[in-house]
Amino acid sequence: MDRETAEVEDNADATQQDDGGLVAPQDIQAAQTVLKRLLDELRRAILGQDELLELVVISLMARGHMLLEGLPGLGKTELIKSLSKLLGLEFRRLQFTPDLLPSDIVGSPILEENQHGARSLVFHKGPIFANLVLADEINRASPKTQSALLEAMQERRVTVLGETHPLPLPFFVLATQNPIELEGTYPLPEAQLDRFTFKLSVHNVSSSTLQEIISTRQHGRPPELEPVVDALELENLFDKVDAIHLPDAVSNYIARLVTATHPDRDDAPEVVRKFVKFGASPRAAIALAGTSRAAALLAGKPNVGFDEVKKVAGSVLGHRMILDYAARLEGWTPQKMIDSLLEQVPEIGRHLPEDLAPADG
Amino acid sequence: MDSADQWIDKFLKRVRIGEFLKHAADFSAVFLFTFGTIVLLVKLLMPALWPHVLWLALGALPTMIAARWYVRRDWCRRDESVAMLDNALQAGGLLMTLHERPDTNWKQQLPQLELQYQQALPKYRPRRFASFVVLPLIFAVASCFVPLRAASSASSADNHVAHRATEELEELLAALNEAPVLEEQEQEQLEQELQRLADETEKTPLTSENWETLDALRERMQIRLDSTEMNLTKALEAAGQLKQSGADGEQLTVEQKLRLEKNLTSALKKLQNKGQFKNAPAELQKNLLELMKDGQLQLPQDAAQRQQQLENLQKHLDDELRKLDKIREQHNCGQCRGEGQRDGRSESGRNGRGEQGQRQGGNSSQSQNNSRPGSGGINRGRGDAQMSWGDESDEQGIKFKERLLPEGLQEQPKDEVKGIKASAPDVDPATAATRGLAREGGPAAGETTTRRRLSPKHRAAVRKFFGKADP
Numbered sequence: 067m068d069r070e071t072a073e074v075e076d077n078a079d080a081t082q083q084d085d086g087g088l089v090a091p092q093d094i095q096a097a098q099t100v101l102k103r104l105l106d107e108l109r110r111a112i113l114g115q116d117e118l119l120e121l122v123v124i125s126l127m128a129r130g131h132m133l134l135e136g137l138p139g140l141g142k143t144e145l146i147k148s149l150s151k152l153l154g155l156e157f158r159r160l161q162f163t164p165d166l167l168p169s170d171i172v173g174s175p176i177l178e179e180n181q182h183g184a185r186s187l188v189f190h191k192g193p194i195f196a197n198l199v200l201a202d203e204i205n206r207a208s209p210k211t212q213s214a215l216l217e218a219m220q221e222r223r224v225t226v227l228g229e230t231h232p233l234p235l236p237f238f239v240l241a242t243q244n245p246i247e248l249e250g251t252y253p254l255p256e257a258q259l260d261r262f263t264f265k266l267s268v269h270n271v272s273s274s275t276l277q278e279i280i281s282t283r284q285h286g287r288p289p290e291l292e293p294v295v296d297a298l299e300l301e302n303l304f305d306k307v308d309a310i311h312l313p314d315a316v317s318n319y320i321a322r323l324v325t326a327t328h329p330d331r332d333d334a335p336e337v338v339r340k341f342v343k344f345g346a347s348p349r350a351a352i353a354l355a356g357t358s359r360a361a362a363l364l365a366g367k368p369n370v371g372f373d374e375v376k377k378v379a380g381s382v383l384g385h386r387m388i389l390d391y392a393a394r395l396e397g398w399t400p401q402k403m404i405d406s407l408l409e410q411v412p413e414i415g416r417h418l419p420e421d422l423a424p425a426d427g
Numbered sequence: 428m429d430s431a432d433q434w435i436d437k438f439l440k441r442v443r444i445g446e447f448l449k450h451a452a453d454f455s456a457v458f459l460f461t462f463g464t465i466v467l468l469v470k471l472l473m474p475a476l477w478p479h480v481l482w483l484a485l486g487a488l489p490t491m492i493a494a495r496w497y498v499r500r501d502w503c504r505r506d507e508s509v510a511m512l513d514n515a516l517q518a519g520g521l522l523m524t525l526h527e528r529p530d531t532n533w534k535q536q537l538p539q540l541e542l543q544y545q546q547a548l549p550k551y552r553p554r555r556f557a558s559f560v561v562l563p564l565i566f567a568v569a570s571c572f573v574p575l576r577a578a579s580s581a582s583s584a585d586n587h588v589a590h591r592a593t594e595e596l597e598e599l600l601a602a603l604n605e606a607p608v609l610e611e612q613e614q615e616q617l618e619q620e621l622q623r624l625a626d627e628t629e630k631t632p633l634t635s636e637n638w639e640t641l642d643a644l645r646e647r648m649q650i651r652l653d654s655t656e657m658n659l660t661k662a663l664e665a666a667g668q669l670k671q672s673g674a675d676g677e678q679l680t681v682e683q684k685l686r687l688e689k690n691l692t693s694a695l696k697k698l699q700n701k702g703q704f705k706n707a708p709a710e711l712q713k714n715l716l717e718l719m720k721d722g723q724l725q726l727p728q729d730a731a732q733r734q735q736q737l738e739n740l741q742k743h744l745d746d747e748l749r750k751l752d753k754i755r756e757q758h759n760c761g762q763c764r765g766e767g768q769r770d771g772r773s774e775s776g777r778n779g780r781g782e783q784g785q786r787q788g789g790n791s792s793q794s795q796n797n798s799r800p801g802s803g804g805i806n807r808g809r810g811d812a813q814m815s816w817g818d819e820s821d822e823q824g825i826k827f828k829e830r831l832l833p834e835g836l837q838e839q840p841k842d843e844v845k846g847i848k849a850s851a852p853d854v855d856p857a858t859a860a861t862r863g864l865a866r867e868g869g870p871a872a873g874e875t876t877t878r879r880r881l882s883p884k885h886r887a888a889v890r891k892f893f894g895k896a897d898p
Contacts, residue, residue: 088530313523315510368533371520413514416507419445421452421556422549425515 114275130263154293459563589628
């Protein structure tokens with residue numbers, strides 16, 4: 067544990083100091099340093115995906131679950147494995163297959179005999195009882211199995227035979243899926259998708275990055291990584307994120323942005339009314355606010371600004387908006403729709419009067 | 428209050444002024460349009476209220492108060508102005524945060540330069556205000572400069588015209604009575620009808636029936652005037668010829684002499700019946716009584732005495748004719764006909780009187796035509812005058828009830844002698860052709876136009892129009 071991390075711990079109680087209750091500048095700086103270090107280590111493991119890595123860290127700080135979507139071989143699984151190493155948390159990997167059962171994930175009660183000869187059902191925890199769960203190729207399991215994750219992801223607990231078992235905290239589900247191999251797959255239902263805070267698309271890397279990969283990674287082996295953040299530090303960082311101030315104007319912007327995704331609203335933009343079938347849920351607004359706070363902390367700010375909201379809006383809202391077939395025919399994608407929304411929904415609800423000219427510059 | 432708060436207040440003030448300008452433009456436009464419309468309506472419909480309408484301009488003050496009240500309902504809040512200023516400063520939400528949660532540590536991170544705040548303030552550009560207000564303002568100001576409409580109604584104008592027309596007729600009647608031209612019974616009858624017409628048009632608008640009555644009365648008086656003038660002229664001409672035959676020693680045949688004496692007698696009788704000789708000198712009246720004994724003209728046998736009596740008679744008749752001319756000139760009676768009669772009379776051999784009469788007639792006609800359009804005998808005022816309708820009948824036509832019209836009058840034909848010839852009368856073919864064509868104006872059936880016989884003159888005109896050398 068280095069000096070900055072120690073500072074974070076020492077100042078943990080002092081985050082709500084001062085008259086306004088904002089996180090102290092030095093605390094913000096210390097947290098930002100830790101996150102930067104985590105990010106740097108991730109960058110060392112995954113090359114050429116800086117923006118993706120930032121969003122992954124943001125999602126992690128927002129205590130959100132994450133769905134990575136991309137072609138095979140782009141490093142989705144490697145990213146999550148690297149993250150687990152850097153966080154020093156308990157990590158489990160679940161390879162989703164069509165014959166995977168819910169009990170294979172959450173565990174099941176097994177009849178056991180104790181030393182006195184008495185028999186009882188003893189719950190054997192499944193692989194989901196870990197801090198970091200990698201659900202690899204999640205769309206290959208049946209919807210029944212996918213649904214086993216619903217309660218775990220939302221409530222952070224599992225219920226088996228009427229008995230509820232809390233999951234260890236922090237708890238993250240990091241899932242991957244392949245968008246092209248549709249045969250023998252089960253697309254995630256909307257309810258399941260809604261529980262993922264972020265859905266990130268992993269894109270291909272540039273040729274220079276590819277050259278760096280083949281030059282530095284023999285047999286594709288990643289570099290050796292050491293944990294940079296432990297569970298306690300992570301808790302402190304979570305507290306910092308929670309202490310990030312969300313101004314009223316920004317929360318109003320988030321609310322208007324999410325509302326604008328609903329086609330049945332009168333104030334929805336024309337493209338939304340034309341191409342969107344279902345808009346984002348209130349859970350999306352909550353996720354947007356939480357991830358914006360994490361983004362602000364990563365940027366070293368005590369408050370959320372409009373820029374942070376715009377930065378995470380695409381990853382939060384994209385998989386929560388259901389476009390209709392007309393949108394597909396017209397070439398509209400969720401990301402394109404979000405970009406259009408960000409252009410059309412003003413940051414501040416009130417416009418500058420027409421008889422006033424905007425400020426210089 | 429620190430520096431940031433002051434700038435927030437300034438920003439808020441500007442935004443609120445901008446919002447006020449927006450609503451003030453809307454309210455002002457409505458007010459100015461309303462004001463202009465009211466001014467216009469008052470000037471056109473109720474000119475008497477015009478000076479008082481200007482007080483409505485004070486309505487601009489409550490309009491502005493209403494605009495301010497309206498804009499205050501959705502007034503820009505301070506936190507909204509903070510957000511806008513934060514955005515303009517590109518402070519990343521820190522200004523908003525510190526506004527909600529003041530923090531001394533983070534306050535130092537805010538922009539410290541006054542110039543940054545100054546540049547972040549919005550500038551006044553009241554283009555929308557101007558675009559909304561200019562047109563209504565021009566309309567309102569222009570409506571104030573619209574001239575007031577004359578404060579008169581159609582009915583009062585009609586009544587005024589009727590009153591004037593009735594007065595003219597009464598003056599004419601008085602003049603004719605003084606001449607005298609009318610018989611006593613006829614004069615009373617005309618007076619009664621004029622009085623009835625004046626009563627009718629005093630309160631009610633002038634109708635077409637009143638106009639008809641006016642025209643009929645005027646025409647009746649003109650006919651009496653013409654009749655009297657014709658008798659005077661006839662007597663004057665007969666007396667003149669009798670006198671001239673005596674003076675020049677010209678021997679008239681017995682038949683001619685008898686005819687002249689008969690004409691003179693009948694004319695003098697008619698004039699006497701109308702009291703034409705009441706104003707004559709007593710000696711002339713006495714002579715006339717002697718001359719008209721037994722209903723026949725008995726001129727003295729003495730040539731000198733006869734010449735003297737005829738000269739006196741001629742002089743009196745000439746004076747009476749002058750009076751009638753004066754009446755005609757003063758009351759504009761029968762412009763064309765009077766002119767024609769005077770021309771005809773001038774040709775009849777009155778000594779020196781024809782040219783004078785023609786000159787007077789020409790002058791009076793010219794002066795009348797200069798002041799009034801048209802040259803017809805009976806007119807209904809200026810040709811460009813506004814026509815008065817009113818009291819139109821409804822669909823069932825029940826407006827037209829049976830009503831006794833004024834007594835009809837038949838124009839007396841001119842039984843004047845143009846000349847006496849032993850040969851057959853000359854017939855002017857052109858005049859005859861015109862009459863013939865006029866008679867063709869009866870009901871027409873199909874192909875009437877194509878079958879109509881064209882006169883040679885008409886054929887020439889057609890040929891000339893189409894430029895054909897040969898038919």
